[in-house]
Each structure stands twice: as C-alpha cells, then as structure tokens.
Amino acid sequence: MAGDDEEAVMPDLFEEDAPAPLADREWSRVTLPNDIYVEIEARLLAVWASAHYVTRWLCEHPLAVRTKTVCELGCGAGLPSLACARLGAASVLGTDYDESAIAALERAAAWNGIDKYVSTRTLDWFAALEPDHNLPTFDLLIAADCIYYARAAPALACSRPRGAPRGP
Numbered sequence: 001m002a003g004d005d006e007e008a009v010m011p012d013l014f015e016e017d018a019p020a021p022l023a024d025r026e027w028s029r030v031t032l033p034n035d036i037y038v039e040i041e042a043r044l045l046a047v048w049a050s051a052h053y054v055t056r057w058l059c060e061h062p063l064a065v066r067t068k069t070v071c072e073l074g075c076g077a078g079l080p081s082l083a084c085a086r087l088g089a090a091s092v093l094g095t096d097y098d099e100s101a102i103a104a105l106e107r108a109a110a111w112n113g114i115d116k117y118v119s120t121r122t123l124d125w126f127a128a129l130e131p132d133h134n135l136p137t138f139d140l141l142i143a144a145d146c147i148y149y150a151r152a153a154p155a156l157a158c159s160r161p162r163g164a165p166r167g168p
Contacts, residue, residue: 019103022111030079033059038082040108048145051076055083058142062087068139071095073123074146078105084140085114093138095123125155 026042036059058065058080066088072081075094082105084092094105102120109118 022107025107025111027111032056032083032086034062036083036086038079038086038108038112040077040079040082041104044077044104048076051079051144054142054144055080058083058087064140065089069093069136070140070142071136071138073125073141073143075105075120076101076145078108078118080142080144081105081118082108082112082114084142085109085117086112089117089140092118093136094118094120096120097122097124125152 027039028042029037029039031037033056065084067090069091070081070084070089071093072078072084073095075081075096076098078094078101081092081094094102096102096105099122102122105118106115106120109115
C-alpha cells in the first residue's frame with residue numbers, strides 16, 4: 001500500500017565504479033556562515049536540506065563545537081562533520097550504514113586537509129539494538145536527514161552512546 005513503511009530500491013548516491021585520485025575528482029566549494037567553507041565532490045552536492053540547516057546552526061554557534069568531540073549519525077556526504085572539523089572540534093566521528101558514504105566522507109576530509117580530525121565508522125542502527133553495542137561517549141551527537149522509515153526510529157534512538165544524556 002502506498003505510504004507504508006516500505007523500503008524502495010534507491011540508487012546509491014555514493015557508490016562509484018573505480019575510485020579516482022583526489023586530484024582527479026571534481027570538487028565544489030560549499031560556503032558556510034562566518035567565512036567557513038568546505039569542498040565536497042560535485043557529484044554529491046545534493047546534500048539534504050536539514051544537513052545544511054544543522055551545518056548553518058553549527059557555524060553560527062561555533063562554541064558548541066570548538067574543542068568538543070562530535071559524532072554524526074547517518075553522515076552521508078558528511079557536510080556537518082566537515083564543518084565541525086573546520087570549526088575546531090577536537091575530533092569528529094562520521095557514521096553511516098553505507099560504506100560508500102563513509103569513503104566519500106574520508107575523501108572529502110583528506111581533500112579539505114582535516115582528515116586528522118575526522119574518523120569514520122560503519123554503523124548499522126539495528127545492530128545498536130543488541131545489548132553489547134556501544135559507541136564511545138561524545139560531547140555532541142548530531143544527525144540530519146538520516147531517518148526515512150518509521151521502523152528505524154527505535155534503532156536510531158539506541159545508536160546514541162550508552163550513558164549519553166537524552167536531548168530535549
């Protein structure tokens with residue numbers, strides 16, 4: 001039935017046939033508030049709207065990020081993660097279920113010269129439902145446009161680090 005919580009077969013926006021060297025890729029600058037910018041691969045510029053909103057908020061509130069440890073759930077192209085690294089986060093962990101998305105964030109961090117601050121991890125939210133699942137504790141946990149199916153909500157909620165405070 002239309003509108004049900006069914007997964008549609010969607011193309012992988014991040015997948016590529018043969019990885020090209022960083023210098024051979026087409027990069028596009030994303031200008032953010034307060035004269036901050038990052039470059040991401042041009043083919044990945046279709047960053048979801050809420051990722052832009054979260055990133056803008058972070059740039060307008062840099063003290064929320066500066067010197068903090070940050071984890072982004074469902075990072076996709078990783079715009080908020082990249083911005084956090086630019087804003088002076090002590091470390092940023094970008095997580096996603098899609099290994100191609102993880103590779104895209106790793107490339108972008110390297111291209112932007114912030115790869116020493118950005119690490120990645122494949123994260124399956126449904127594995128987070130298992131009792132032995134745990135993420136390290138972070139000062140700031142962010143997520144933008146990362147849930148598409150209602151049945152994934154409980155798994156997303158369990159993906160936060162154990163013992164982390166619940167947000168409002």
